[in-house]
Amino acid sequence: MLIMVILAAVAIFLIVQSLPAIVANWQTGDLAGGTTAGNTSFWGYVLPLVWGTIFVSAIALVIGAPIAIGIALFISHYAPRRLAGILGYLVDLLAAVPSVVFGLWGIFVIRPFLLPLEHWLNANLGWFPPFGGAASSTGSTILAGAVVLAVMILPIITAISREIFLQTPRLHEEAALALGATKWELIRLAVFPYARSGVVSAILLGLGRALGETMAIALIISPSLIFSLLVLTDTQNSQTIAANLALNFPESNTLQRQALIGTGLMLFVISLAVNFAARSIIARTGPGAGGKKRKKDSQAKVGIVLVPGETPIFVADTALSATDPGSPGDRAVRERKS
Amino acid sequence: MTASVLTGPRKPRPQANGLTTGKLPRFFELYALVASLLVVAGVFALMGFNVVGWLVVTAIVYLLAIGVFSAIVENRRKATDRVIRGLVIVAFLLAFIPLISTLGTVVIRGASSMNLSFITQSTHTAFDPATLKVTVTQGALQSIVGTLEITGIATLMSVPIGLLTSIYLVEYAQPTQWMARTVTILVDVMTGIPSIVAGLFAFSLFTLIVGPKAFSGFSASVALSVLMIPIVVRSSEEMLKLVSSELREASYALGVTKFRTITRIVLPTAIAGLITGIMLAIARVIGETAPIFIAASFTNNFNANPFNGPQSSLAVQAYANYKFPGTDIPASVDSAWGAALLLVLLVVILNLIARIVARVFAPKGLR
Structure with missing residues (x-):
């Protein structure tokens, strides 16, 4: 099928195009000057970028994931049923905003907004390594980039977790309530165990999104090609693969471009690995440790969410389940019938 | 029930029993929210006002207050429940700030450059030989x-x-x-x-x-x-x-x-x-x-x-x-x-x- 051809083609073309740069001599010739200057080999060039990519995405995840799960819980278990659909749609609207708009927004709003906080952290918690270093004066820091990334991955994590929370078997919830559980205990006893693997894979998919995100980082962070743990400086920020590509691609010559394509190949491999991990968690465990039938159902459900992620089709589906929850059994039957 | 029968047609008042004692009043969370908003606003008025700080500190004070009161009057389980409910709502409200802020910024900043010529012309430069000036007209x-x-x-x-x-x-x-x-x-x-x-x-x-x-x-x-x-x-x-x-x-x-x-x-x-x-x-x-x-x-x-x-x-x-x-x-x-x-x-x-x-x-x- 064409799909396989396309995916294979993506990998093959990237490899073919980047091979000359990977095996080239980095000490002399084109690669010794310009944006790739000062590296002894391709790996010396790409490893700091890989580190930066993972570092920024991890921070974004630490900020974004708890909030996203909170929102998902609010929509699935706290908000009035009638409101839930509308609220879900509003959160999905966040996903419809193009990433370049988030980037511009980050520059003009988030950077100045975070600056006082960054100075405070640097002054008072400077002994904690990431907060050390010379504090930024412009706000073009890893922290600002990570906050914007966190906003961008909110919708995807929220959409998937919300859908899985809504699938918690009604009987489990009612059993917990019948034992006198408070709402939080209900969530901890019935919802979280059922949804754990789904939420983990939702977070991994969010990570996949964050890894490949280009524009917000390229616009906000002022980068340098180093390994750095600092999140509050202008001059010692790790750079990410995608942002490095976007910044240097226009002004590179052929061999340097091939080196950049090589870094793109690395990004491709990393995000493939993350995505495969997420899928295999979904496939292996599935929400709920129950029988085979339920496992299959929930897999199908997750499938619905993955792509539209932010679409009203999917929202209509949520609205449906929000206004007319039925029992999961009923819903399964209805799905199988249709 | 028997009480209301004995005392006539008056509406029965809720009796104190095991199910209703040891509970905070019905709208206590609302009262607590308003109270903490006001208190923090008062404190901030003395120190210099700052909307973001006001809201953040209010959220913290509210969560602490609701937790402490609930732990005293009710019990720890209910206190945890109320605090988590507060946290979840805070997380939800947090998501709206970027949405509104992004769209607002784009509309306000974009509107200033939006006019008919921006849409109907492409970006071009014009050279004026008299003044030797190059003017760039932005278009989309x-x-x-x-x-x-x-x-x-x-x-x-x-x-x-x-x-x-x-x-x-x-x-x-x-x-x-x-x-x-x-x-x-x-x-x-x-x-x-x-x-x-x-x-x-x-x-x-x-x-x-x-x-x-x-x-x-x-x-x-x-x-x-x-x-x-x-x-x-x-x-x-x-x-x-x-x-x-x-x-x-x-x-x-x-x-x-x-x-x-x-x-x-x-x-x-x-x-x-x-x-x-x-x-x-x-x-x-x-x-x-x-x-x-x-x-x-x-x-x-x-x-x-x-x-x-x-x-x-x-x-x-x-x-x-x-x-x-x-x-x-x-x-x-x-x-x-x-x-x-x-x-x-x-x-x-x-x-x-x-x-x-x-x-x-x-x-x-x-x-």
């Missing part, structure tokens, strides 16, 4: 045309492929077949391709075909198709699955062939969902910056030919005008915001069309 026409052409071609390529794949998956393949499973997995994986990698793919492909200066709008369309196909496949697949199998079986029972069943029964029933899904896929890729930037480069010149030379798009204009501004930096930045506003408007319009289509066609069929 080249980007509007580029966006529409690139996205249009991408749609033309990915909709047939995506639709046929989903028809194969739903109508022809058995879910247990290795082929169907592989395709499903690959589609899932393709949704995870970073957009910039898709751009690199298109660039490498066209470098091999046409040589080193391979920038063209068509190349960008190829990049966008790589991103768009999996979205179309997944949404169409879900929509086709929703068509009830009774309809198909009824058609087969009448002796209709598989092909005619698909074209006459399945597709018309699912048409609203299919169009909605395609619209949303377009809205999704129209805002992509990185792949177009890599594959079609950037230009301020008007270029309506997608097969030759660099082409611009709104997203790329927003990025490039900020990151690589011309001599007049404020004007470039204004134009970036203008392009961003146009882009957001396009996305909103596409989303609205998708919803309207879904509503207009929805009652058809047995869903």
Whole structure:
């Protein structure tokens, strides 16, 4: 099928195009000057970028994931049923905003907004390594980039977790309530165990999104090609693969471009690995440790969410389940019938 | 109950019993919220007012207060429950700040550069021989045309492929077949391709075909198709699955062939969902910056030919005008915001069309 051809083609073309740069001599010739200057080999060039990519995405995840799960819980278990659909749609609207708009927004709003906080952290918690270093004066820091990334991955994590929370078997919830559980205990006893693997894979998919995100980082962070743990400086920020590509691609010559394509190949491999991990968690465990039938159902459900992620089709589906929850059994039957 | 009978027709007052004692009053959380808002506002009024600080400190004070009161009057379990409820609501409200702030910023900043000539002209320079001054007029026409052409071609390529794949998956393949499973997995994986990698793919492909200066709008369309196909496949697949199998079986029972069943029964029933899904896929890729930037480069010149030379798009204009501004930096930045506003408007319009289509066609069929 064409799909396989396309995916294979993506990998093959990237490899073919980047091979000359990977095996080239980095000490002399084109690669010794310009944006790739000062590296002894391709790996010396790409490893700091890989580190930066993972570092920024991890921070974004630490900020974004708890909030996203909170929102998902609010929509699935706290908000009035009638409101839930509308609220879900509003959160999905966040996903419809193009990433370049988030980037511009980050520059003009988030950077100045975070600056006082960054100075405070640097002054008072400077002994904690990431907060050390010379504090930024412009706000073009890893922290600002990570906050914007966190906003961008909110919708995807929220959409998937919300859908899985809504699938918690009604009987489990009612059993917990019948034992006198408070709402939080209900969530901890019935919802979280059922949804754990789904939420983990939702977070991994969010990570996949964050890894490949280009524009917000390229616009906000002022980068340098180093390994750095600092999140509050202008001059010692790790750079990410995608942002490095976007910044240097226009002004590179052929061999340097091939080196950049090589870094793109690395990004491709990393995000493939993350995505495969997420899928295999979904496939292996599935929400709920129950029988085979339920496992299959929930897999199908997750499938619905993955792509539209932010679409009203999917929202209509949520609205449906929000206004007319039925029992999961009923819903399964209805799905199988249709 | 007995009390009310004995004391006559007066309304019974709630009796103190095990179920109602040891509980905070009904609207206590509301009172606590108002009280903490006021208290913190008072404190901040003494120290200098700051809206963000006020809200943040209020949230903390509220959570502490509700926890402590509930722990004293009720018990620890209920206290935890109330604090978590507060935290969840705070998380939810946090999500609205970026949404409102982003849209607000784009509209306010973009509106200042928005006028008729911005939309109807491309960016051009004029040299005045009398004063020896070069004036740059910012415009977005080249980007509007580029966006529409690139996205249009991408749609033309990915909709047939995506639709046929989903028809194969739903109508022809058995879910247990290795082929169907592989395709499903690959589609899932393709949704995870970073957009910039898709751009690199298109660039490498066209470098091999046409040589080193391979920038063209068509190349960008190829990049966008790589991103768009999996979205179309997944949404169409879900929509086709929703068509009830009774309809198909009824058609087969009448002796209709598989092909005619698909074209006459399945597709018309699912048409609203299919169009909605395609619209949303377009809205999704129209805002992509990185792949177009890599594959079609950037230009301020008007270029309506997608097969030759660099082409611009709104997203790329927003990025490039900020990151690589011309001599007049404020004007470039204004134009970036203008392009961003146009882009957001396009996305909103596409989303609205998708919803309207879904509503207009929805009652058809047995869903």
